Amino acid sequence: MDVLLLSRLQFAFTIAFHYIYPPLSIGLGVILVAVEAAWLRTGNPLFHQMARFWTRIFALTFAIGVATGIVMEFEFGTNWASYSRFVGDVFGSALAAEGIFAFFLESGFLAVLLFGWNKVGPRMHFFATCMVCLGAHFSAVWIVVANSWQQTPAGYHIVGEGLHARAEIIDFWAMVFNPSSMERLSHTLCGAWQAGAWLVVSVSAWYLLRRRHVQFAQRSMRVGLIAALIASLLQVATGHLSAHGVAKNQPAKLAAFEGHYATEPATLWLFGWVDQQQERVRFGIGLPRMLTFLVHNDFNTPVTGLREFQPEDRPPVGFVFQTYHAMVGIGMAMIGLAAFSMWLIWKKRFFRQRWLLQLLVFSVLGPQLANQFGWWSAEVGRQPWIVYGLLRTPVGLSRVVRAETVLISLIMFTLIYALLFAVFIFLMNEKIQHGPDDADLVPSGKLAGHKRHAAAHGVTRSLATIEQSDESRAG
Incomplete structure (x- = not known):
């Protein structure tokens, strides 16, 4: 058994499992801000009901995310002690900033978000929702900054020699705004927004198929699809910017993404299989010179190939090629699904398409898979460097x-995380099966005037009528 391989597998497993939940929390945070703002602006009790229901889902994903993230901090000190010593000054600054600017902000207002509905005014509650959402985004900022420094180190100098060498910050803001941090942050956040939006779409489609909570589901579906379409289009733009940065700062990674070996105008592959012995892509369909155009805005400038690097300095090309293209393929499919659904809504034909609603129930898996594939592409594509150009992965292992x-420990983590995931699915299913409460249709606090109550009771009656009608048809 290879301790390096096992340690890498353990960290990959724990971070992949953890990464299911923070994108959901970030994306749902945006949805909560949007629907609560709509409630304050319009007084429509459906938006109040939506805010209450999706807050419960947010709380569950947030709690599981916190629990699964703690393990990785210990892994830095146990499996990767040499790496931790090398990057300690850099990561210490970034993670301290996360604690100050993100964790305290998010946790400080979380209680108001969850339990303050009837204890603070609507505007104060909306402010707390905004702060929790902002805190979740700040957490992503500092984590991505720290990780991006591994990809494109900046603002540091090396102290010591040999095994005692370590990176020390000399320019904090150069470290924060390292060459890849903002590009990678924007791309990561767009993926998180999609994760939250497609969860809303999935649950709403499930309700519509079963003719439950129809008005709630229709309104949530529209909000979710709008957010999904915007985020998926932004994902393309941020992905293009990120690829430009990779071409400039990590040319070996870009070459691995496209199975590109010779330094020449490069093909953009739609799919294929990398033959590493023959150093070519087989069984593929590609667009000749299109990668050159996307990188250099012309069709003739050569793109650096993998042959410019020694074999020991190349990423695992086959794995990176497949995960990268899976990410891109899923991303494009999500754009098409969101755009087609919005077109049907505009044509007033969407809610009659049962086949589409059945497909949308499973749409929640799309951004999750794309986020995982994208993360694997970025991290494995950095190999054999754990800090690009400075520290090789085997050197970072604890001795x-x-x-x-x-x-x-890997076996134990697998069993515990499997149990934790089962608990998450069980609790999520319980909340979805229960659905939104009709009592939440009545706004409380200072906005609960006579007209607001009248509107709320009207919606409640209409929902009851719909459900009775559905039961009659089912009978």
């Missing part, structure tokens, strides 16, 4: 950890 210990 006292044993393969047997890592294997046992």
